[in-house]
Amino acid sequence: MSETALPDRTGAFQARLRKRYASERRFKALGLCAVLFSVGVLAILLVTMTMNGIGGFQRAELAVPVDFSKAELAIDPQRLNDKDAIQALELAGLPLLIDNSAEQTLGRKAADELGSEAWREAARDIIADPSLLKRKAVLNLPTSKDLASALRGDGHEELRAQARDLVAKGQLARNFDPGFLARADATDAQMVGIWGALKGSMLTMFVTLLLAFPVGVLAALYLEEYAAKNRWTEIIEVSINNLAAVPSIIFGLLGLAVFLWIFPNYRSAPLIGGMTLALMTMPVIVISGRNAIKAVPPSIRDGALAIGASPVQVVFHHVLPLALPGILTGTIIGMARALGETAPLLMIGMRAFVATPPDGFTSPATALPVQIFLWSDEIDRGFVERTSAAIIILLIFLLVMNGLAIYLRNRFEKKW
Template sequence: MIDTTPRFTVDGTRTAPTNWDSPDMRKRIARRYAAERRFKYLGMGAVILSAAFLAFLLYVMIGNGLSGFQRTEVALDVDFPALTGGTGAAALTGPSAENTAASLDLPGVVSVAVEAQYGETEVPIFSSGAWQIVQKRLLEDPALIEARQTMWLPASSELDIAAKEGGSAQAERLLAALRAGDAVQTGFNSSFLTGSDATDPAQAGIWSAFKGSLMTMLVTVILAFPIGVLAALYLEEYAPKNRWTDLIEVSINNLAAVPSIIFGLLGLVVFLNWFNMPRSAAIVGGLTLALMTMPIIVIAGRNAIKSVPPSIREAALGIGASPIQVVFHHVLPLALPGILTGTIIGMARALGETAPLLLIGMRAFIPTPPGGLTDPSTVLPVQIYLWSDEVNRGFVEKTSAAIIVLLLFLLSMNALAIYLRNKFETRW
């Protein structure tokens, strides 16, 4: 139906009414609707593209890294009675077992056994750490030494790569020969989770880096959590409105936005040069990360404290509690779930941090797990960075596997934060 009511323009002249059914108008509306759809698809495309990037990243990491949890093993016949001069099982029990095992010259035993079974090969068959596994198995079960054994030992890095993704021609030939003799199997790479950094990718593991991460995080949380919570309480509950308080607020907001590498420079100058603390130590890393995490905890804590309704405070004051009692007996317990959520998120960020720790020297080669807070140590992200720089191709899968472990950890921390928030959050 055509609208026939007269229209007026601003200066009062009459115009013909807009004919919405005219082809021009229809075309115009169609064009506007098409633009609307395009815009919507553009938005959808942006979301999908971002999500696709995340999916691609995870796909690449998992695709590269899953094989890092597996290792290729090759069978080896070890004629223990002949090679160890008939050492009895009794010698490998009791307190002197370690010494006896050391005196057996197991590296020599293994290489003689390899020589006997496979002869000279173009590429080494076994990882140079294979004898350690023999030693471990002997100590666990001394009876093994009294007979000839077939042991499955980790293959060398070249052979491992050849088995997983194809390697050099020599390694491929050797692998085919071994496969023909049914002497190859794939097993779970337990030494990746329990071992330490090594120059041979077949032996490299993440345990020492992981332990370093745990110790660093321990220092961080012990320092940053109490200080952050106390500062948040002060600023939100007691601080008078004056220039000092403003200064504190500005510096906290600013610290939360300072690039992390600046904290590394601070740690290098203040902790290492001025206070002479040990280089590469977990305690310095923890201190540096605590300074970085504290502002995040303060900001999250203030939001949590702010959301506790004033009626709680007024009721407590009304029945005679002192201001300190009001806060510590009532406000803090109610705000704690929110504060904890913020703390876990801040800790997750600190756990993935690399740059400041590089500057304070936590990038050393750490072949044994650190024993204490002042021992040289490294952390998981730095270990990932160090491995990513290795030329040896065997480290590609190790790097990705370490990334999988790190991401799993971060994911579970964030899941814990979300769980805490959903379970304990009170909506007033």
């Protein structure tokens, strides 16, 4: 029993085996490299955006000491609560006061590099805190874009020297700019904000959800629970599967040719954008909804039918509530895709320059991804940072939505 008959392991055999094992290891390493490449690109993308984007949440500001108590702006404090308080402050001579104060402390040349809209920021500060009018205060006001780029290290040597000088004196600095989240588009990178586009995106998404969710869920219920197997059903299924794969820009052409033909006055309105994106999102909701409905075991339906429920009651009282978490997961993923969609919105004119946040579903608006596209076209270096900052915000929104979908899936998904 001591001798076990081993197969003949000749030298040639051993060599072949070694070669085969080596090739096995190479293959595995190749696979790992492929995955790591994707992860690496993702990391580079995120790092690039973050590095550029951090600057986008800041802007170059001059510290301007203003003595309001001495200047005595001719304005009634009551007027500050009015809608046109900014105009009232302009009439009262605020722009001149700011300019003079800047000249006194910073010198004429630096005062010229104050942004042309700087006094508006001062006006907003005063409206937010009327007690400023009675004291001396140091206001941080945006610089012109030339000085901002000089601070970044671009532009004329003369201006760069001036910027270095001002920085050394502590009068020029890049400060966190909370207004970026509150303003709308502008021509000057120093003055742009993301709120206008974000609000446009939200309005658009609301319309999309309102249209695509009910239609998608009802269509999924019909196809999965009631539809007879006939030619019509087959046509519906084929068209849904094809719609899910049609390039998004084609939906933009549809929106342009059909929706804007019916509503010619609502060009670049969130209403039309939402309708266009709803057509795109609906197939996604139908397909994921059908999978969720299919996952509800037949015993539930049989049980309900056995105690006398009608087919409609079976579906709406039993199947739909059980399938809802799955349907919601699919809906959120579809909405996340719609939120990042740009091309169809370009087609229906949501690329216009909109300097105020939209105040309704029918007023001209732009959307977050379109805003990113528009800013990416700008030559000014300042816009590169702003674009990356906008991308960070868009990615955060998408991450939250996808996280919510994953949470819903893990929390409510049942294995039957």
